[in-house]
Amino acid sequence: SMLFAADFNVWKNSTLHSIVQKGELRVCLEPGYVPFEMRDKHGRIIGFDVDISKKMAKDMGVKLKLVPTAWDGIIPALITGKCDIIISGMTITQQRNLKVMFANPYFLVGQTLLVNKKHAGVKSYKDLDKKGIVITTKLGTTGEIAARKLFKHATIKTFDSESAAVQEVLNNRADAFIYDKPYNELFMAGKGKGKLIFLKEDLTYEPLGFAINHGDPDFLNWLNNFLRQIKHDGTYDKFYHRWFQS
Ligand code: ARG
Structure with missing residues (x-):
């Protein structure tokens, strides 16, 4: 029937179909973005997202190709098919979701602050929303979006990398760095130790x-079922414990 032909076209046009066809x-x-994706000392890309990607490719029965972008x-x-x-x-975010589809959430974060030690008494982001900061x-x-929303009086400076942005605070050229909690937590446990103040409150x-x-319901369906499976069969927890402390 016509209905069957139309349904089959959805599948043939799915990215999932082309992944399986190409074997990649x-x-x-x-x-x-530590510890989700970063380079090891040999330049290889590793991290929590990489482990998830490897498992995804394995379950699809295809090779994995990481495309640093x-x-x-x-x-x-993504939109141009790279x-x-x-x-x-x-x-x-609702703005990004106008351009792309998202599978169900696989992690939850919030924006947090790493503050220069000279601001010893600071308790909240509000204490830093001043001229000259x-x-x-x-x-x-989303760090930039949050910065522009929360800091109306302070000056906001953006950088091409996380590490350059946080380095400004360590080098006393800036007062605070706003970013996703897992990144800040790990930075604080490493290079930031004794040098920065971590305001853990999710902003x-x-x-x-x-x-x-x-327009790709077949791929979306596969991803959501994949996620549910790895979240409940121990795979997700194994990766989580590998890259996050607790
Ligand atoms: N969660 C933040 C955002 O979506 C930061 C993600 C940065 N990811 C990366 N691989 N550098 O804007």
Whole structure:
């Protein structure tokens, strides 16, 4: 029947169908967002998202190809077909969701602050929203969106990488860095130890999700069932414990 033909076309046009046909899953991600995606000392991309991507490719029965992509071009890369999916700690926002579809959330974060030690008494972001204060974050992230919303009087400076932005605070060229909690937590446990103040309070509510192109219900269905499976069969917990302390 006509109905059957139409339904079958949805599947043939699915990115999932082409992944299986090509035998390759191409994942766009931007290394630098510790511990989701980063480079090891040999330059290899590793992290929580990489483990999830490997498992995804394995379950599809295909090879995995990681496609490192600059953050400000990552949605355009997906839309123009340079990759099949973005797995890069991306926050599901309503604005991004106009351009791409998201699978169900796989992680929850909030914006937090790493503050220069000279601001010893600071308890809240509000204490820093003053003229002359410099807040840094990464360009095009939800950190930038939160910074512009929460800091109306302070100066906001954006950087191409997380590490450059937080380094400004360590080097006394800025007062605070605003970014996703897992990144700040790990930075604080490492290079920030004894040098920065960590304000752990979540300033935003941010579910992270895998992004795919609009109009692909078959791929979306596969991803949501994949997520439910790994969340309950121990796979997700194994990866979580590998990359996050507790
Ligand atoms: N969650 C934040 C956002 O969506 C930051 C993600 C940065 N990811 C990365 N791989 N650099 O804007």
